[in-house]
Amino acid sequence: MKRDIDRALARGRQRALTEPQASSARYDRRTGRVVVELTNGCSFVFPPRALQGMAEASDAELARIEIMGLGYGLHWPALDADFTVPGLLMGIFGTRAWMASELARRAGQATSPAKAAAAQANGRKGGRPRKRVA
DSSP states (O other): OHHHHHHHHHHHHHHHHHSOOEEEEEEETTTTEEEEEETTSOEEEEOGGGSTTOTTOOHHHHHOOEEEGGGTEEEEGGGTEEEEHHHHHTTOOSOHHHHHHHHHHHHHHOOOHHHHHHHHHHHHTTSSOOOOOO
16 A cells, blocks of 8 residues: 555655646736746746637636646646647647537638638539438
8 A cells, every 4th residue: 555655645745757747837818828826937828718618718717727737737627628738838728529519610611722712612513412201
């Protein structure tokens, strides 16, 4: 039992040396971004409304950020939302399923000259074919 505790403490010390930890976090209303200062002297910025479940959050709700777990997590009490600092640094803004649907939604909104030309050509042909019921 004591050996397991000692191993866990050693893993924790190693993580503290190698994994990013937040020393502070604040919401910048002017830019609409969260600024996170890390214990290694680096900082990163991200748009909090891009996080799963936070698209409709108010500035007041976003401004209330708590640092959790020795700097490994960020918590928004009013939104009951939690995200890990390592996950945010890797661009993980939600569950795997939510990230896939969000990526598909954004891809469908993309416009380009090639996409516009294809849509126009398809329109000249009569548009998308109707689905047939078997």
